Amino acid sequence: MGLDARVRQAIADGFPADFLSEDPSDLAEYGRDWTRVIAPAPSGVAFPRTTDEVSRLLACCNEAHVAVVPSGGRTGLAGGAVAANGEIVLSLARMRRIDPVDLVGGTVRVQAGAVTEAVHQHCAAHGLTWPVDFASKGSSTVGGNIATNAGGGRVIRYGLTRQWVLGLEVVLASGQVLDIGGALEKNNTGLDLRQLFIGSEGTLGVVTEATLKLARVPGNTTVMLFGVADVASVLSLFREAKKGPFAIGAYEFFSQKCLDRVLAHRKLRPPLGAPSAYYVLLEVEDIAAPGIDPWIEGVFSSGVATDGTLAQHGGEARDLWALREGISESLSATGLPHKNDVALPIAKLDAFCAELDQVFTARYPGWEICLFGHVGDGNLHINVMKPNALPREAFFAKTKDADRDLFALVQRHHGSISAEHGIGLLKKAFLGFTRSPAEIAVMRAVKKTLDPNGILNPGKILD
């Protein structure tokens, strides 16, 4: 589909010469995200430099009823940033200004296109950090993190992105600019509209700037890797950790199958002497008297963990973290994964995992399943690897079918079919497994109220 003629003319008349690209390589690149499942087909890519340009572009598209896909680092895993139907991609790539850190207030104002890791580096010099941290931080942007309410490995300590956004500048479909919140911790003056846009996957407005709340960089962290025999032990160890003489900074787990692929892809040596079915990466802070040794001894003497290592310095800690952070990349580099990202009430994880085994055994006899995730938040990433002998189409047909069994199981245990990846395009058909018809009706009504012409990221979350 080609670019709408009125929009092309308006851009030619009122925007810089390099504002719009219709170059096929840009269309292919900016029309897709990390999902690689749906073929990109946008009609153009716009690269605004200012909020005013975003506002004028949206006003023009709204009048012409032309669909717009807001676009950050495109590291999403649900197709939320895919443009496959002649939409204009609105890339925030040129809006990556990062203001000086406000050291008194502990905040920083940034444009939405600022890359997560660049924000971390900017703040680190002051002993501060924006504690939104996950494997794709080198490419993901602040705006994308906000649009998806990004999670990651630090949620157990710091909560989701939602908790670290004090102020938001958002452009509505009409082009109207909302400046919400500023640098205030407390502001109970009517509806907190920030919350409406955070996690809305670009369907209600385009985030252009944000005032981020910062945290002190943790002083002394201790990183441990434990080998455990089964999922039940992963949870038992978590219960022990919650009683430990420290604050839990991260509680991650992964299976031996995940580790094998990371070791193969990154050419690393095994972290422990012998393989274990599952591994737990535990990072702790603020260790109180009598120190961590008695706790570790208890873990081994009770048999909850069968093996383990404690990082002796920062380099070893980074090496242990690399095993966990390298999983997603290594699965994609060494095969074709079908990804699911579910969450359960923590109290239901035991029962869920037992039933999950049955579903997998029935659905994928002999297939390779790679389990990992932020299990301290009830969050499991479930990756099914395509068997070499199976054609791609047959593989996706089979997994799509099996997803319904998985999601029905999630529903029975009152879980979420998308803990942190969002709904986008790929999970849309399954939204009803987690959200009720009444909730979906309210979402639809709010969408209609804020974007009556339906130009913002149409087809994402809802049809």
Place this chain on the structure above:
Amino acid sequence: MGLDARVRQAIADGFPADFLSEDPSDLAEYGRDWTRVIAPAPSGVAFPRTTDEVSRLLACCNEAHVAVVPSGGRTGLAGGAVAANGEIVLSLARMRRIDPVDLVGGTVRVQAGAVTEAVHQHCAAHGLTWPVDFASKGSSTVGGNIATNAGGGRVIRYGLTRQWVLGLEVVLASGQVLDIGGALEKNNTGLDLRQLFIGSEGTLGVVTEATLKLARVPGNTTVMLFGVADVASVLSLFREAKKGPFAIGAYEFFSQKCLDRVLAHRKLRPPLGAPSAYYVLLEVEDIAAPGIDPWIEGVFSSGVATDGTLAQHGGEARDLWALREGISESLSATGLPHKNDVALPIAKLDAFCAELDQVFTARYPGWEICLFGHVGDGNLHINVMKPNALPREAFFAKTKDADRDLFALVQRHHGSISAEHGIGLLKKAFLGFTRSPAEIAVMRAVKKTLDPNGILNPGKILD
């Protein structure tokens, strides 16, 4: 105004005999909150026992276009729970069930009428707490805390109520019941509708149940009271505290004038040897090596604080806290305060407080101003006491007029005219000092979408 005849008939036909009260003492009691400024005049008070009763009552009122005021502990300070125009008060007083604590997940499910302190006591036996904590916890309810996104003295450590609600059951104006979220930490499946209802002051729906997230009760806390010379020193001390070898659990301040009234009302002795212009209550946790003594010595040797005491045991800590928590009650018991509750970006507090002095000197020459608040969150409670010689009406006329100067100053510094008390009826005329016309238009559109007949807490926040 009397009760609508159709609603009376529907209640007589379909609800228990004790469901509705039209007793004048109930109307007076349940029609007002702690503000005492507006005369209550509801037409009836409904006391449901179940969500189904709430649902059926709302459906009936919606059809008859009868206004409903949701009602919790009525400890609000903005008139959000006042029923002054023949509304039906929907009291959650009979819905105070508290389920057993989920020790694995660290959550508890409660009905909205559960009293905050009762929830604390329920969880304390397990070493857990719902860290929403403020002076009116003995009367305030979970539903009211959620409806107002309550703050308090622990926000600096734990954040607002919003961060401690995992699941919500909400009844819409139509009577439809939404069951949102459950016991999930992570659930990125479309709009987070919980956030819409949290802080909406009962204008979008009635919260009937919630799954609360719990925190570990802090192990060892240390409570200190410092005397300082001026507001600038309050902020300097805060900057020192942020660099201290501990986590800040609370950072509260109050003036000598506040302290005088607490000491008089509660018949207590002064906490320090000599009076100071201002006091800071600092509670810290997780003290790291080399302990707190060098930090305290630095505070005194640099002259930031002029006096101070450190609680030697739990009893002394409670005594220090009582000085701060007793202020609101003592001001009301010893005089008639006009209350404001503003927030500023922390980096603007210095400049704001200097200009505030000028406003007060011009507006209230010789009057008694009592300043206190959660200053670590940028939150100041500003109380102007009625001079004995001035009639009540003249006092309120004068303060109402002066509020515009105060709010204009707040606006110039990008602050909030209501940090934690909400808007309700009393701040409605001033909403535009903090929220833009564009924001207010969005709020109005969302309200219209969720409550098209405008039956839920009409006239609160917006006209």
